[in-house]
Amino acid sequence: MTRPRPPNSTPTSRLVERRQATMGPTSVLFYEKPLHVVSAEGVWLQTADGARYLDVYNNVPSVGHCNPRVVKAIADQAAQLNIHTRYLYDVVHTYAERLLATFGAPLDKVAFCCTGSEANDLALRIATAATGKRGFVVTEAAYHGNTAAVTDVSPSSRPGKPLAPHIRAVPAPIGAGLEAFASNVEAAIADLERSEFGFAGLIVDTIFSSDGVAADPAGFLKDAVEATHRAGGLFIADEVQPGFGRTGAAMWGFVRHGVAPDVVTMGKPMGNGMPIAGVVSSAPLLKAFADSTGYFNTFGGNPVTTAAALAVLDEIEERGLVANAADVGGHLLARLRGLTNRRGQIGEVRGAGLYLGVDFVRDGAPAPETATRVINALRERKILIGAAGLYGNVLKIRPPLVFERAHADMLVDALDEVLAEG
Amino acid sequence: MTRPRPPNSTPTSRLVERRQATMGPTSVLFYEKPLHVVSAEGVWLQTADGARYLDVYNNVPSVGHCNPRVVKAIADQAAQLNIHTRYLYDVVHTYAERLLATFGAPLDKVAFCCTGSEANDLALRIATAATGKRGFVVTEAAYHGNTAAVTDVSPSSRPGKPLAPHIRAVPAPIGAGLEAFASNVEAAIADLERSEFGFAGLIVDTIFSSDGVAADPAGFLKDAVEATHRAGGLFIADEVQPGFGRTGAAMWGFVRHGVAPDVVTMGKPMGNGMPIAGVVSSAPLLKAFADSTGYFNTFGGNPVTTAAALAVLDEIEERGLVANAADVGGHLLARLRGLTNRRGQIGEVRGAGLYLGVDFVRDGAPAPETATRVINALRERKILIGAAGLYGNVLKIRPPLVFERAHADMLVDALDEVLAEG
Numbered sequence: 001m002t003r004p005r006p007p008n009s010t011p012t013s014r015l016v017e018r019r020q021a022t023m024g025p026t027s028v029l030f031y032e033k034p035l036h037v038v039s040a041e042g043v044w045l046q047t048a049d050g051a052r053y054l055d056v057y058n059n060v061p062s063v064g065h066c067n068p069r070v071v072k073a074i075a076d077q078a079a080q081l082n083i084h085t086r087y088l089y090d091v092v093h094t095y096a097e098r099l100l101a102t103f104g105a106p107l108d109k110v111a112f113c114c115t116g117s118e119a120n121d122l123a124l125r126i127a128t129a130a131t132g133k134r135g136f137v138v139t140e141a142a143y144h145g146n147t148a149a150v151t152d153v154s155p156s157s158r159p160g161k162p163l164a165p166h167i168r169a170v171p172a173p174i175g176a177g178l179e180a181f182a183s184n185v186e187a188a189i190a191d192l193e194r195s196e197f198g199f200a201g202l203i204v205d206t207i208f209s210s211d212g213v214a215a216d217p218a219g220f221l222k223d224a225v226e227a228t229h230r231a232g233g234l235f236i237a238d239e240v241q242p243g244f245g246r247t248g249a250a251m252w253g254f255v256r257h258g259v260a261p262d263v264v265t266m267g268k269p270m271g272n273g274m275p276i277a278g279v280v281s282s283a284p285l286l287k288a289f290a291d292s293t294g295y296f297n298t299f300g301g302n303p304v305t306t307a308a309a310l311a312v313l314d315e316i317e318e319r320g321l322v323a324n325a326a327d328v329g330g331h332l333l334a335r336l337r338g339l340t341n342r343r344g345q346i347g348e349v350r351g352a353g354l355y356l357g358v359d360f361v362r363d364g365a366p367a368p369e370t371a372t373r374v375i376n377a378l379r380e381r382k383i384l385i386g387a388a389g390l391y392g393n394v395l396k397i398r399p400p401l402v403f404e405r406a407h408a409d410m411l412v413d414a415l416d417e418v419l420a421e422g
Numbered sequence: 423m424t425r426p427r428p429p430n431s432t433p434t435s436r437l438v439e440r441r442q443a444t445m446g447p448t449s450v451l452f453y454e455k456p457l458h459v460v461s462a463e464g465v466w467l468q469t470a471d472g473a474r475y476l477d478v479y480n481n482v483p484s485v486g487h488c489n490p491r492v493v494k495a496i497a498d499q500a501a502q503l504n505i506h507t508r509y510l511y512d513v514v515h516t517y518a519e520r521l522l523a524t525f526g527a528p529l530d531k532v533a534f535c536c537t538g539s540e541a542n543d544l545a546l547r548i549a550t551a552a553t554g555k556r557g558f559v560v561t562e563a564a565y566h567g568n569t570a571a572v573t574d575v576s577p578s579s580r581p582g583k584p585l586a587p588h589i590r591a592v593p594a595p596i597g598a599g600l601e602a603f604a605s606n607v608e609a610a611i612a613d614l615e616r617s618e619f620g621f622a623g624l625i626v627d628t629i630f631s632s633d634g635v636a637a638d639p640a641g642f643l644k645d646a647v648e649a650t651h652r653a654g655g656l657f658i659a660d661e662v663q664p665g666f667g668r669t670g671a672a673m674w675g676f677v678r679h680g681v682a683p684d685v686v687t688m689g690k691p692m693g694n695g696m697p698i699a700g701v702v703s704s705a706p707l708l709k710a711f712a713d714s715t716g717y718f719n720t721f722g723g724n725p726v727t728t729a730a731a732l733a734v735l736d737e738i739e740e741r742g743l744v745a746n747a748a749d750v751g752g753h754l755l756a757r758l759r760g761l762t763n764r765r766g767q768i769g770e771v772r773g774a775g776l777y778l779g780v781d782f783v784r785d786g787a788p789a790p791e792t793a794t795r796v797i798n799a800l801r802e803r804k805i806l807i808g809a810a811g812l813y814g815n816v817l818k819i820r821p822p823l824v825f826e827r828a829h830a831d832m833l834v835d836a837l838d839e840v841l842a843e844g
Contacts, residue, residue, distance in 0.1 A: 010512060012510065015510045015512070015515060016510065018515045018518075018519065019510065019515055019518075021519075021530075022515065022518035022519055022522055022530075022531065022532060023507075023518060023531065023532060023533070023534075024531040024705045024708060024709070025531065025705055025708040025709035025711075025712040025713075026531075026533040026708050026711075026712050026717055027507075028507070028508055028718050029508055029509075029510070030508045030509060034509065034510050035509045035510065036509070036510040036511065037503060037505060037509045037510065037511050038502075038503065038511065038512075039502045039503050040502075040503050040504075040505065045505075045509075058505065058506075060505075060506070060720065061504070061505070065503070065504075065505075066500070066501055066502065066503065066504070070500075071497070071500045071501045074496060074497065074500045074726075075493070075496065075497035075500065075501075078488070078492075078493045078496045078497065079488055079493045079497075080460075080461045080462075080488065081459060081460065081461050081462050081487070081488070082462075082483070082487075082488070082694075082695040082696075083459060083462065083467075083480065083482075083483070083487075083695065084480075084482070085445075085449070085450070086450055086451055086452045087451075087452060087456065087457045087458070087459045087467075088434060088437045088438065088441065088451070088456050088457065088458040088459070089458065089459050089460065090432060090437070090460075093437060093440045093441055093444065096440075096441075096444035096445060097440065097443075097444055100444055108443075108444075109444065109445065109446040109447065109448075110444060110445060111445070111448040112445075113537075114536045114537050114540075114697045114721070115535075115536050115537070115540065115719070115720065115721055116720070117540065117719075118536075118537065118539065118540070118568075118569065121569045121570055122568075124570065125570055146540075146544075146717055146718065146719060147540065147543045147569045147570065147571065148543055148546065148547055148569065148570065148571035149569065149570035149571055151715060156716070157715055157716040157717070158714075158715060158716070159716075161714075267720075268720060272504075273504040273505065273721070273724060273726070274504075274697075274721075274726070275536045275696075275697035275698075275721035275724075275727065276697075283446045283447055286446060286447040286448050287446070287447035289447075289448075290447040290448050291447075292580075292583075293573060293579055293580060294578070294579040294580070294581075295448055295568055295579070296450050296568065297537070297539075297568055298482065298537065298538070298689075298690060299536070299537055299695070299696075299697040302695060302697075304496075304695070304696070305697065
């Protein structure tokens with residue numbers, strides 16, 4: 001029934017040509033010699049040349065690449081029913097209940113969409129509907145997604161360009177930005193209140209991924225959230241990266257900080273790669289938005305993606321993956337901090353659970369060239385990893401949550417070798 | 423490995439309660455007594471009470487609910503690899519080539535996203551990057567999706583509310599709006615050119631679904647598109663509804679009109695229910711956008727959704743579904759027009775292929791109450807259908823493309839009975 005496909009043995013250079021011919025200007029490829037992947041399992045990616053790579057980059061397949069339970073859930077559901085949510089069907093309601101059970105009151109309602117971008121786009125409008133205001137405070141190198149409205153709150157997508165007029169950006173809570181975080185947020189709020197836009201809310205990724213990873217001390221978000229609420233704004237916790245147990249402390253990154261978001265957004269690992277995302281909030285806030293704007297998401301919460309998401313929750317719970325993130329992440333953090341003591345290239349190691357950032361510096365200044373060199377050298381050692389941060393100098397460690405101590409040791413040993421080289 | 427789930431025999435009333443408790447204000451359900459679906463196949467939906475419904479509503483599963491080839495493609499790919507497009511893998515490149523082969527020059531590049539909303543959100547920004555302008559012309563009851571930016575070009579999502587300041591809406595090319603369409607578009611362009619926003623583009627669904635379905639005479643779009651290009655704007659063809667063969671004339675709805683879009687967006691049936699969507703345009707236009715804004719879509723073009731989309735193309739081509747849409751749609755149109763002659767409730771039957779609209783009127787005025795009554799009466803006869811149009815008085819006929827003449831006859835016979843009742 002299936003037509004012959006070009007074999008996986010297509011030369012990589014030919015595949016790059018085919019790619020440029022069809023995807024062209026919007027194509028984004030990793031590495032000078034891009035990776036031609038053909039299959040994956042657990043924490044491993046297999047390439048067309050027969051090599052196997054340890055995946056320290058991909059947080060989306062959080063319960064492991066091609067997780068058998070998720071694969072079975074997708075296959076079974078796709079064969080039975082896949083439709084929009086204007087009819088009733090069981091799996092979406094079961095999933096909604098299981099998901100909401102991970103939150104406390106008043107966060108008891110969910111709206112499903114397909115991507116973290118759609119979730120954040122909706123969250124911004126919920127805040128505007130609730131407050132009647134349009135101004136948002138974000139961090140300097142934030143990334144919250146790719147729609148027009150969300151790109152406005154994502155300064156990292158427009159480096160060197162001026163912010164949209166209704167946006168104020170504060171330094172990330174890293175280095176000098178940490179102690180000043182709340183006062184910077186307060187000043188940004190005051191500035192918005194003086195503008196024509198007013199203050200609708202503060203949106204942050206609670207692990208500050210794109211800013212270069214910021215986690216400690218737990219609780220540092222409290223004063224900024226209090227200032228947000230005092231000013232009548234909403235606090236939007238973007239859990240697309242830290243959510244679903246990655247920080248090792250709880251299902252959601254905001255819990256570590258002891259703060260109460262008004263709106264929580266989630267996506268990436270929610271369906272282990274299937275396009276499902278969500279906005280969790282309270283009934284009055286969702287109602288204020290729904291009363292002003294008709295909203296329906298055709299693929300949002302469809303049976304196949306929710307079946308995958310339900311299997312992800314099962315895996316996280318039954319395999320204790322939050323505890324695993326804490327254990328393996330703690331081990332990794334300790335070993336990386338051990339490296340810090342011997343190698344001048346590492347300025348700081350930050351993070352929680354299995355979301356860690358290694359700050360590369362040279363003479364006290366950010367060293368993105370070190371990050372680039374390390375990423376390429378680790379790739380030669382069959383380890384996949386990326387960088388983040390305002391200066392691109394932070395090694396970003398966020399493997400699938402099924403990462404084990406042995407994998408952590410492989411990473412640290414390889415990093416040690418690579419740093420010894422230069 | 424799988425936990426016990428609540429059985430499909432959950433009473434519908436209990437399921438509605440569970441739904442309200444979890445999805446609340448943003449939940450949209452069809453019918454006073456909502457349908458509790460448990461499985462589907464081809465053009466049939468099965469409900470928990472054992473009944474089977476003919477699906478005349480759902481255009482997303484266009485190659486049939488639970489199409490075996492699509493199901494197998496999803497299952498096989500999910501078990502092998504599912505990842506983002508920053509690595510190379512074969513299926514996305516094969517799919518991109520197959521998809522682009524359905525277009526002529528200069529439409530030779532594709533950007534993948536997950537939903538029609540994301541595709542249109544990107545299309546608007548491509549037009550703004552290319553023209554430096556921000557104003558768009560749309561139709562009065564248009565629907566192009568649900569992001570903040572796309573809701574602005576979707577007056578049907580905000581009925582009775584003023585348009586966003588950078589948007590001008592013209593009457594749909596239906597009735598009096600047909601002959602005046604190009605001159606209305608020209609006037610709207612001129613008005614935008616006098617504003618601070620300028621004119622970036624015209625965006626229309628080429629079958630005007632939400633406006634109440636407009637297809638004839640083929641070619642009526644030409645003058646409006648010429649006016650758009652004369653004014654330096656882009657023509658965005660929203661093919662989310664008419665695309666992938668639905669009009670029976672070609673893969674894309676714009677082809678019937680002999681016009682050349684600058685940007686084409688697609689979604690819904692692209693993956694038969696899997697969240698995949700796309701923007702097709704030319705390299706210079708995509709480059710103008712990509713140079714101004716970093717864009718990446720995590721789930722866009724992932725292997726599982728593109729494998730599904732490839733199977734959809736195979737099905738459309740090998741089973742001749744474009745020709746089937748023409749044949750069955752033509753038969754249906756003729757039979758519906760036969761009804762028109764006997765029943766005063768039908769004002770007009772419009773459409774092309776398997777996207778038809780039946781206009782209900784009373785004393786020459788739109789009769790949405792007839793549409794509502796017919797929809798509910800057809801549901802009692804185990805036929806699922808919906809309504810559209812500025813006044814909600816247009817019966818919207820857009821079944822899966824595997825719809826056969828016998829199904830069309832069931833629909834018309836039932837409609838005939840229902841209309842005879844009042």
